[in-house]
Amino acid sequence: MFERSHVLICSGSNCISRGSKSLRNEFEEHLSNLGIREEIKLVNTGCVGLCEQGPFVIVYPEGVFYAQVKNKDIKTICEEHLYKGRIVEKLVFDEALSDKKEVKAFDEIKFYSKQTRVALRNCGLINPDDIEEYIAKEGYHGLGKVLTTMTPQEVIDEMLKSGLRGRGGGGFPTGRKWDFALKNESDQKYVICNADEGDPGAFMDRALLEGDPHSILEGLMIAGYAIGADKGYIYVRIEYPTAIEKLKTAISQATNLGLLGKNIFDTGFNFDIELRLGAGAFVCGEETALIASIEGGRGMSRNKPPFPAAKGLWGKPTIINNVETLANIPAILHMGADWFARIGVEGNRGTKVFSLGGNIKNAGLVEVPLGTTLREVVYEIGGGIPGNRALKAVQTGGPSGGAIPEHLMDLPIEYETLVQAGSMMGSGGMVVIDENNCMVDICRFYLDFTCEESCGKCTPCREGTKKMLEMLEIISSGEGTLEDIDRLEELAKMVKNSSLCGLGQAAPNPILSMLEHFRPEFESHVVEKVCPGGVCKPLIKLVVTDTCIGCTKCATNCPVDCIEGSLKEMHKIDTSKCIKCGVCKNICPVEAIVSV
Amino acid sequence: MKSLADLKKIRDAAQKKVTMRGKNDGTRVLVGMATCGISAGARPVMNKFVELITEKNLDTVTVTPVGCIGECSIEPIVEVLVGEQRTTYCRVDEKVAERIFTEHIIGGKVVEDNIIGKFRL
Numbered sequence: 241m242f243e244r245s246h247v248l249i250c251s252g253s254n255c256i257s258r259g260s261k262s263l264r265n266e267f268e269e270h271l272s273n274l275g276i277r278e279e280i281k282l283v284n285t286g287c288v289g290l291c292e293q294g295p296f297v298i299v300y301p302e303g304v305f306y307a308q309v310k311n312k313d314i315k316t317i318c319e320e321h322l323y324k325g326r327i328v329e330k331l332v333f334d335e336a337l338s339d340k341k342e343v344k345a346f347d348e349i350k351f352y353s354k355q356t357r358v359a360l361r362n363c364g365l366i367n368p369d370d371i372e373e374y375i376a377k378e379g380y381h382g383l384g385k386v387l388t389t390m391t392p393q394e395v396i397d398e399m400l401k402s403g404l405r406g407r408g409g410g411g412f413p414t415g416r417k418w419d420f421a422l423k424n425e426s427d428q429k430y431v432i433c434n435a436d437e438g439d440p441g442a443f444m445d446r447a448l449l450e451g452d453p454h455s456i457l458e459g460l461m462i463a464g465y466a467i468g469a470d471k472g473y474i475y476v477r478i479e480y481p482t483a484i485e486k487l488k489t490a491i492s493q494a495t496n497l498g499l500l501g502k503n504i505f506d507t508g509f510n511f512d513i514e515l516r517l518g519a520g521a522f523v524c525g526e527e528t529a530l531i532a533s534i535e536g537g538r539g540m541s542r543n544k545p546p547f548p549a550a551k552g553l554w555g556k557p558t559i560i561n562n563v564e565t566l567a568n569i570p571a572i573l574h575m576g577a578d579w580f581a582r583i584g585v586e587g588n589r590g591t592k593v594f595s596l597g598g599n600i601k602n603a604g605l606v607e608v609p610l611g612t613t614l615r616e617v618v619y620e621i622g623g624g625i626p627g628n629r630a631l632k633a634v635q636t637g638g639p640s641g642g643a644i645p646e647h648l649m650d651l652p653i654e655y656e657t658l659v660q661a662g663s664m665m666g667s668g669g670m671v672v673i674d675e676n677n678c679m680v681d682i683c684r685f686y687l688d689f690t691c692e693e694s695c696g697k698c699t700p701c702r703e704g705t706k707k708m709l710e711m712l713e714i715i716s717s718g719e720g721t722l723e724d725i726d727r728l729e730e731l732a733k734m735v736k737n738s739s740l741c742g743l744g745q746a747a748p749n750p751i752l753s754m755l756e757h758f759r760p761e762f763e764s765h766v767v768e769k770v771c772p773g774g775v776c777k778p779l780i781k782l783v784v785t786d787t788c789i790g791c792t793k794c795a796t797n798c799p800v801d802c803i804e805g806s807l808k809e810m811h812k813i814d815t816s817k818c819i820k821c822g823v824c825k826n827i828c829p830v831e832a833i834v835s836v
Numbered sequence: 837m838k839s840l841a842d843l844k845k846i847r848d849a850a851q852k853k854v855t856m857r858g859k860n861d862g863t864r865v866l867v868g869m870a871t872c873g874i875s876a877g878a879r880p881v882m883n884k885f886v887e888l889i890t891e892k893n894l895d896t897v898t899v900t901p902v903g904c905i906g907e908c909s910i911e912p913i914v915e916v917l918v919g920e921q922r923t924t925y926c927r928v929d930e931k932v933a934e935r936i937f938t939e940h941i942i943g944g945k946v947v948e949d950n951i952i953g954k955f956r957l
Contacts, residue, residue, distance in 0.1 A: 242890035244882075244899040246856050279886060300856045301864070301898040325869045325901030365857055375843065376850035384840045497846075498837035506838045 243281040245322060250296040250364060252287030252447055253482055254604075259310065260295035266314035274323050286451015288364035290351055291604035293333055296364075304343050307333035351602050354621050356583060358591045359407075359567040360607045363451035368486050371493040374454040380499055382573035383458050386465055387505045392422055395466040395573070402577035403589030404569070408434060408525075408562030409637065409666040411655035414569075417559055420549035421467040424557040429469035432553065432560045433460050434530060435476035435483070438522040439638030440689060442669035444593040445563035447605050449476065449483035452567065453490035457500070459566030461511050462573060467559055472513045475530055477520045487515055522639075522693035526741045527552075527560045529695065540695045541741035562667065564593055585611035588654040598635070598671035599625050608653065615649040618672055629674040633757070637666025639686040640746030642753025643673065662753035664746075678773030679758040680765055683750050684712040690747040701744025704735035708751060716776040720766040729755055774835035777820045781836050784811045788832040794824035852895040862896030863941055868913040870904035876911035877929065884933040885914075897941060910952065916940055925950045 249263050264282055271277040288296045293307040297317065304327055306317065313331055320326045329341060335351065336344050347353055357363075366373040374380070386395055399415030406412045421429060433456060437445040449456060460472045476484055491513055494500040502510045516534050523529045524539040531553050533539040552558025568590060572580045581589050588610035594617065597603050601623035608617060614634055618624065625631055633643040642663035644651065651657050655665050673682065691705040711728045714720045732748035732755075739745045755762065764770045771779040784794075790808040795801075802818045805811030813824070813833075825833045837843060867873070867882040878901075885899045905913050910926035916936065917923075923946050925936060935947050 242886050242899075243856075244886050248857070279883075301900060303857075323869065323901065324871070324874070324903060325867070326903040366854065372846060372850035373854055375847045376854045378847070380843055381840075381847070384843050388840055504837060505840065505843075 244279050244301075246281045246283060246300040247322075248283045248285045248296075248298040248300070248364070250286075250288045250294055250298075251284040252291070252294075252364075252450055253480075254287060254291040254443070255295040256482070258294045262311055263295060263297065263309060263314060266311050267318065270315050270318035271322065274318060276323060280322055283367045284369070285365065286363045286368050287447035287605055289355075289360065289447075289605040289607075290333075290602055292602050293604075296333075298346075298364075302327070302343055303345055305333045305336035305346070305349065306331045307336075351604075351606075351621055351623070354612075354616060355607050356591050356609045357607050358571055358580075358583065359448060359455075359564050359593050360451070360605065361571060362455065363447060363605075366452070368451055368453055369489050371454060371490070371497060374452070378574055379454055379570070380458055382570035383461055383465075383499070384505055386462050386573055387507045387509055392466045392468060395462065396422060398573065398577045399466070399569075402572045402580040403584075403587070404565065404572060404580065405588070405590075405655065406562060407564035407568070407592065407667070409640070409664060409668075411665060414561065414565055417549060417561075418463065418466045420547070421469075421557045421559045424550050426557050428471075428554075428556045429467055430553045430556055430558040431460055431463045431467065431469045431472045432530065432534070432558060433472065433474040433476075433563060433566055434525060434527070434560050435474055435480075435563050436518050436525040436530060437480075437563070437667065438477070438520070438525050438693075439640075439667055439669045440686075441595060441597045441671055442638055442667050443595045444605060444668045446480050446483055447595075448563050448567050448593075449480065450486050453483075453486045454494065455567045455570055456487075456563055457490055457494055457513060459561070459569035460513060461500070461504075462569050463559060463561060463566065464511050465509055467557070469559075470510045470512065472511065473516050473534055473553070474513060475516045475518055475524070475534060477518045477524075479520045484515065484517065491515070521695070522689070523695040523741070523743050526743055528741065530560065531558065538695075540697045541743070543740065564668070584609045585652065585654065587656070592653065592665065592668060594636075594668045594670040596622050596670050596672070599629070599674040599677070600672040601626055610654055611652045613650050613652055614644060617653070617670070618649065622672065625672065625674050629676060631672065632675050632677060633673045633679075635663075635671040635673055635682065635750075636669065637664040637746075637749070638669040639689050640664065640742070640749055641666045641669075642749050643679065643682070643757060644753075645757040662749075662756050664749070676773055676775075678716075678771050678775035679754045679761045680712060680716045680771070681773070681775045683754050684709065684716055686750045687712055687747070690743065694743065694747075698738075698740035698744060700735045700738040701740065701747065704731060704739070704744070705747050707731060708735070708748065712751075715762060715765050716771070717778040718765060718769040718776070722763065722766055724766065725755070725759070725762050780820060781815055782813055782818055782820060782822070782825060782833055783815075783836055784813055785832050785834055786810060787830050788828075789830055791829060793827050793829065794833060797823050797827050799823060852893075855895050856898060862898065864917040865897065865899045865941070866902045866915040866917065867899065868903070868905045868911060868915075869901035872904060872908040873911045873913065876908075878912035880930055881912050881914065881928050881933050884930045885937065888934065888937045892942070894941075907952070913952075918944075924952050926952045 297306040404414045529539045529541040548558045593607045635643045687709040691709045696702045732751045736748045788810045795803040802814040914925045914928045
C-alpha cells in the first residue's frame with residue numbers, strides 16, 4: 241500500500257518526558273475512526289533537537305512542523321490536516337511558518353539553518369527501530385566500502401586526513417589513537433564505545449543512541465576493522481533505558497542481516513558487539529575506570545601509561561571512542577575525508593553537537609561546524625535569553641569545564657580557544673548563565689557533583705573536592721573572608737595538578753575559571769556580604785516593591801505565613817520569619833517581589 | 837550479507853520508504869478535500885490516485901489532500917503540479933482520475949476535457 245503521508249513523532253527521551261509516548265495511540269485511534277489509517281505511515285523517530293518546543297509531530301510530504309503537541313491536538317490534526325488537507329496553523333511551530341503563512345522547509349527554520357548535521361544526520365528523520373531506513377540513508381555503505389576495498393592502514397590514513405578529533409572532550413585525533421592500537425601486535429584487541437554520558441545537562445550521546453543506533457554500531461565495526469579487533473563493547477549507563485532498548489534492537493537486526501557476526505561481506509572479517517551496562521558512576525566515563533567496570537571490578541581509574549591502546553581491556557590493546565566520534569565515522573568513510581575536512585576550520589574539522597540549556601529560549605540539541613562563534617550559537621540558534629536579561633557567561637564542559645564571560649562571546653568554538661579562555665570543549669554541555677545566576681552557587685553545584693562522584697582512590701580528589709565544596713559553602717553563606725578565596729584558589733590548583741585521573745584534574749576547573757573571570761562576584765560575597773545574582777539564600781532578603789497590586793497570591797501561598805497585607809493594598813514580608821524559599825517571587829504576577 | 841550489491845539492493849528497496857521525507861521535486865497531486873470536496877466524492881478520487889501509484893510503484897509522485905480551492909460547484913477538484921506547471925482539473929471522478937494518471941502523470945499530456953485552467957506559477 242502506498243502511504244500518502246508520513247507522520248513523524250519525536251520519541252527522544254526529552255519529548256517522551258513531555259508526553260509524546262501516548263501520541264501514537266491517539267493517532268492510531270483517530271485515523272482508524274476516520275477510516276484512513278492505512279493511508280498514513282506513523283513513525284517514531286529520535287530527537288529532533290528543539291527540545292524546548294517538544295513534543296514534535298512532523299507531517300510529510302508537506303513537511304509541516306507541529307510543536308508542543310498534546311494528546312487533545314491529535315484529533316484536530318487527523319481531522320483537519322490528514323483528512324481534509326488543512327494545515328492546523330495554530331499548532332505549527334511559530335518559526336516554521338513564513339509571514340504569508342506558508343510552510344517553511346526544515347532547513348529554512350532559523351534554529352536549523354545555521355546548523356550542519358553530520359553526527360545527527362539521521363536523528364529525527366528515520367525510525368531507529370528499522371535497519372532498512374538506516375540503509376536507505378546510505379547506512380552500512382561506509383562499512384561495505386572499508387571491508388571490500390581498503391586495508392586497515394588505509395582506513396587510518398583516511399581518518400587522519402579527515403582531521404576528526406575525539407568528541408568526548410579531550411580532542412585527541414581519532415586516527416592517531418587507532419594507529420597506536422594497530423601497531424601494537426596482539427592475538428586479541430578490543431574496541432569500546434564510551435556511552436557513559438554523565439555530565440549534568442548533557443544529552444547528546446543519549447539522543448544519538450536513541451535516534452540513530454546503527455550509526456554507532458557501524459562506527460564501532462569500522463574502528464574494529466582498522467585496529468584488528470573482532471569484538472566491540474558498548475558501555476552504556478543503565479539510566480538510559482530507551483537507548484539500551486534501541487541498541488539491543490539494532491544489534492539483533494544487524495546480526496540477522498549478517499552485518500554482525502562471521503565473515504561479513506564475505507571478506508573473512510568477524511565482529512561481535514556486546515552491551516555492558518554501567519550503574520551510573522561519573523568516573524566510569526574515564527577510560528581506565530570504564531575498563532575496570534567492564535572487567536567486573538569497581539569503577540576506579542588507574543595510572544597512565546600504559547595507555548589502553550597498549551594495555552587495555554583484559555590487558556589487550558583497546559581503543560575507546562565516544563558515541564559522537566563513532567557516529568561521525570560512517571559518514572567520513574562513505575563521503576570521504578576531503579568532504580569532512582571541508583567542514584569546520586584548520587585544526588578543528590567537522591562539527592560538534594551541543595546540548596544547549598540553562599537560561600535560553602530554544603533549549604535543545606544543536607550541531608554546528610567547529611569555528612562557529614558562541615554568540616551565533618546563543619543568539620542565532622538558541623534565540624537568546626528569555627525576558628531579554630543580560631548574558632553573563634556560557635558554561636561549557638560541565639563539571640570539568642569553565643565559564644566563558646560575555647566579552648568573549650565572539651570566540652570561535654575550537655578545542656584550543658576554549659581551553660585558552662579557561663574552559664574546555666568537554667563532551668558538549670552548554671549552559672547559558674544570565675545576570676540572575678550566581679557564579680559562587682554554580683561552582684558549589686558542580687563541586688557538589690564531583691565530590692559525590694569522586695571514586696576515592698587518590699587523596700587530592702577525594703579530600704580536595706570535599707574541602708573545596710566546604711569552602712564554597714562558607715563563601716556563599718557570607719561567612720567567608722578574602723583569605724578564604726585565596727586559599728580556595730590555592731587548593732584548586734593543587735587538586736588540579738596532583739589528582740590521578742581526569743575527574744580530579746578537571747574538578748577544580750569551574751572554580752579556577754570563575755575566579756579568573758568573576759572574582760569580584762566572589763569578593764562581594766565575603767566583603768559586602770551581598771550575592772549579586774540574588775541566589776545565595778543566607779545573603780538575600782525578599783522584599784515587596786511598590787509595583788505590588790495587592791492580589792494576595794503571595795500571602796496565600798507563603799508556606800510560613802510571613803506575608804501580610806489586605807486585598808488591593810501593598811503587601812509586606814516579615815523578614816524575621818521568612819525562609820527565603822522564593823515561592824512568593826515565582827508566583828507574583830507583576831514581578832513585584834525582588835531579592836536584595 | 838555477502839556483498840556490496842546485496843546491501844545496495846536493500847538500500848534501493850528501502851529508499852522508497854523514506855523518499856517522502858525531505859524535499860519533494862517530483863509530481864504532486866493535490867486533491868481538494870474540504871467538506872464540499874468530500875461531499876462531491878473527492879475521497880474515492882484520492883484513493884484511486886493512491887491505488888494507481890501503488891500499482892505502478894511510482895515513488896516520485898505524492899498525493900496530498902488540500903483545503904477548499906474555492907469553486908465548490910465544480911468539485912471534486914484535482915491539481916497536478918509538474919515542476920512549475922500547474923494544471924487544475926474539475927469534476928474529477930474515478931474514471932477521470934485514471935485518465936489523468938495514465939495520460940498526464942505518466943504520459944505527460946494534459947487531459948484537456950476536464951481542465952479549468954492552466955497557468956504558470
